Amino acid sequence: MKRIILSLAFIFIGQIFLYASDIQKCKQQIIDWHLSSIFSDEGLTDEIIALTDSGSYIDLSVKELFLNIRLPEQMIYHWVETQTENGYWRDIDYRDKNPSGWAPSFHVMRLFHLAKAYQSQQMSTYHSDKVLAAYIRGLRFWVSFTLTCPNWWYTEIGVNKMLGPALLLMENLLPEDLKIQGVEQLNRSKIGMSGQNRVWLAGNVVYRALLQNDEILLKEARDVILSEIYITTKEGLQPDYSYHQHGPQLQFGNYGLAYALSMTYWTRAFRNTQFSFPDEKIRIVGNYILNGLNKVVWGGYMDYSACGRQFFKNAQRGKALALAQSLADMSVVTDTVSAQVYKIAYRNILIPPSSVARVEGTMAFYRSDMLVSKVGDAYFSVRLASPWSIATEAGNGENLKGYYMGEGVTSYMRNGSEYENIFPFWNWRRLPGITVPDDTIPLPLLTWDGYRNDSTFAGVLSSGTAGVAAMILGRDGVSGNKGYFILGNRMFCLGNSLQTQAGQSLITTINSTYLEGGMRWRTGNNKMDRVDDDFSAYIRKPVILEHNGWRYYITENQTLNVAIAPSQGSWHEIARFYADKVKQDTLFTVTLNNDSGKYEYMVMPANDNNQEIDYSQVKITNTPLVQLVEDIKDGTVCGVCYRPGLFPLKKSLLKVRYISLSGQALFILQKEKDGGLKISLSDPTRRQKSISIGFSGRYKNGLYDKRKNITFFEVEFPQGDKAGKEVSVFIKR
Known part of the structure; x- marks a missing residue:
């Protein structure tokens, strides 16, 4: 019996030591994480200081970049020298009640960086008595008051998210009374809320548990984080x-x-x-x-x-x-x-x-109505809105002009910075890809509820190497079909049946970005010419534009507008917390008038050798019934079926003369290596249980109609939470 009791005692003591050892290991791993910096190691310190406006950035994810670098020693010493004897800084407004960018939070940010500077062996501030004294004075000042922000997030999450690591970094140097007071500050964070707020709150509780060596509380908080x-x-x-x-x-x-x-x-x-x-x-x-x-x-x-x-x-x-x-x-x-x-x-x-x-291909986020392509040296994307996906929201004085962000917005990137900080200069009725009334009425302000497209037709589809996105417009009396087709490094954009109940003129924007260098263009077989001024013209022949590494092919019989002009704007018009200071930049904007109710254009990277586009290798169908893009070179066919029907293929290498669909669908038809065909489909209505698809000719495992010479296949669409997801069928002759 004594041996059993003794064994149990050893197990219990061993468990205590195990907990203690693991708690110390967690502390050290957090300390090591905060003392390391991939950004400083890569020489990005100065960029991040400028990018985050020395840590005053409003978005936490970006703001924390400022916490993840080793600051220049002169900045640390400046804080040491300008700190008062009572531990505060005169350039911080401790009476601030701003719910965004709460000024007193910068006091804790400085405490964190003082702690980091003191413990960083790579810095001359390592184990500096002056830095340590400034940290202790600053912490005593902070814990002597209970400052509260009108925005609960700063009080319960934001501040303690910095204070926790600042205390752990210096735990062994803290007087006991100061450590207790610091932990009391962390106690303002309680596990609760939902989603990411719940994770943040639980994380702050982890800091408190580690400082108190409380394994029970630590496990509770860790389990909350894990549960998300x-x-x-x-x-x-x-x-x-x-x-x-x-x-x-x-x-x-x-x-x-x-x-x-x-x-x-x-x-x-x-x-x-x-x-x-x-x-x-x-x-x-x-x-x-x-x-x-x-x-x-x-x-x-x-x-x-x-x-x-x-x-x-x-x-x-x-x-x-x-x-x-x-x-x-x-x-x-x-x-x-x-x-x-x-x-x-x-x-x-x-x-x-x-x-x-990069060889990544095309991705369809069907739950969010977003299509993305990363092929070669080009990035494309399309964002839609639908009854089942909210385009965007506005709140906290943010996103004041995003009314049209879900109307088929496109993004084209090669160097990545094409749209960086362009928001004040944009005409937000001219977002890339959207079709909207051509007027100057002030944009309505969205709310936290955001908005959805009222039409019940919207979806995205990817086969891995090709992609389709489409929607029927249904907002503010505007209607029409918009389809986007990605084949390799090309995006084809088609629209038809475009109209408004009020009879307004509609305009579709191809792109709006910074002017970089000049623009070149040509019509027909003419030579490329440089253009430095605005122009508007009804084009009877196809036009090719080139600007900043992108080539735009606009088909004939459309009214093309090119604007190269300075644009003024203020960040305050985008988000209220910015100063109302007007700035200016020059934009390159290309639009099409939709008086005919339709449009057609293609966007692709411009090759350095200015290789011409052989548009004859692509066949386009753009009708109210169906939109098709057929790549004659590799045989891929991308389509959107707005109404059931039988549709001819113009010059298909797939030896399919026509295709029939019994319902609405997005589809991609491609040739497999074994000679068979792969058909990828998705349901843009999210209401159909199945669809019958037919191909001219005889195929295995299908129902062949000899009289019509069509083989039919019944394809079941994903249902419930998977509605809108891609489904593929493989067929052979």
Whole structure:
């Protein structure tokens, strides 16, 4: 009996030591994370200081870049020298009540960087008595007051998210009374709320648990964070690896980026301890980062249409760099082979796109109505709105002009910076890809509810190498069919049946971006000429425009408008918290008048050798019944069927003379290596159970109608939460 009791005592004591050891390991891993910096190691410190406006950036994911660098020593010493004897700084307004960018939070940010500077061996401030004294004075000042922001987020999340690591970094140097007071400040964060707010709050509780060596509280908070790693069709991580918040609304660059940063941070903090996240959960996070977030980043910039409502200064660059941190974290917590994939991904964000080999293909985020293509040296994307997906939202004085962000917005990137900080200068009725009334009425202001397209036809489809996106407009009395077709490094944009109930003129924007160098153009077989001025003309022959590495092919019998002009604007018109200061830049904007009710154009990279486009290798059908793009060279056919029918193919290499569909669908028809055919389909109505598709000729495993010479196949569409997802069928003669 004594031996049993003694053995149990040893087990109990061993368990205590195990907990204590794991707690210390978690502390050290958090400290090591904050003392390291992939950005400073890559020489990006100055860029990040400028990009985040020395840490005053409004978006937390980008703001934290400022926390993830080693600041120049002169900045640290400046704070040491300008701090008062009572521990505060005169340039901080401690009475500020601004709900955005709360000024007192900068006091805690400085405490964090003082702690980091003191403990960083790479800096001359390492173990500096002056830096330590400034930190202690500043902390005593902070804990002596209970400052509260009108925005609960700063009080319960934002401030403690910096204070926790600032205390852990200096824990062994803190007087006991000061440590207790610091922990009391952290106690303002309680586990609660939902989604990413719940993760942030639980993370702050982790800091408190570590400082108190409380393994029970630590496990409770860790379990809350872990519980948010799952795939759902409600708010959160979606089955297609997009991310929703505030309803079925794509939030890659906002809440979705914060989610990724939190999960990879805590995965590193808890690794190789009993609190480690299970491999299955780590894989979910990794797949989301690689197959979701990373797909909307190109050349070190995030697609502007993936940034949610946050059309902020430096948003595209800042959000991409933040993702690089998350990718770097994943490279540490996964196996050797996978680690290399993550390292390549974050290096691709930090180096110019011209030096990166990319063969990724086309991705359809069917849960969020977004199509993305990354092929060769070009990036394309399309964003739609529908009854089942919210285009965007406005709130907190942000996104004041995003009324048309879901009307088929397109993005074209080669160097990545094509749209960076363009938002004040844009005419937001001329967003790339949209078709809207040609008027100057002030744009309505959206709310937190955002908006959806009233039409019940919208969807995206990808076969991996080709893609289709389409919608029927149904908002503010505007109607019509809009289709987008990606084949290799080309995007074809088609519209028809465009009209308004009020009889207004409609205009479609091909692109609107910064003027870089000059524009060249030609009609017919004429030579390319440089153009430096605006022009508008009805073109009877196809026109080719080239500007900043992009080539635009506009077919005949359309009214083409090219605007090359200065544009003035203020960031205050985009988000209220910016100063109302007017700035100016010069834009290049290409539009088409839609008086005929239709349009047709193609966008592709312009080759350095100015190789001509052989448009005869592509056949276009653009009618109210169907839109087809047939690539005669490789046989791929991309289509949108708006109404059931039998549709001829013009010159198909697939030896299919015509195709029939019994319902509405997006489809891609391609030839397989074994000579068979692959047909990829999706249901843009999300209401059809199945569709009958027929091909001219006789095929195996189908129902052959000898009289019509058509083989029919019945294809079942995914249902329920998978409605709108791609389904593929393989057929052989």
